[in-house]
Amino acid sequence: MNTFTKTALALLAASVMTTSAFAETASERLQSARGSVEALGVTLENMGADVDTSVNLKGDYTYNQKLGAYKEKHAELQAQFDALHTPSAE
Secondary structure, eight states: OHHHHHHHHHHHHHHHHHHHHHSSSSSHHHHHHHHHHHHHHHHHHTTOOOOOOOOOOOOOSHHHHHHHHHHHHHHHOOOHHHHSSSSOOO
């Protein structure tokens, strides 16, 4: 079952990346960014991390502002993933 979950997550991440490469509208880019944050959050949860994937969109009125908020959250989660994935020097 664990292999199935990892495979499903890998496919989801690949589809998110593929979708973002072909996304043309602001709405599609925003949906792709949201999906990317959610997929990375699930991956971190499967690694045993406490994850907060919520994004505060208060005050963000344009698609670009909302997209920026999701990109910031993705960068935060990516740093958390990198910290968990990097072997310690001990």
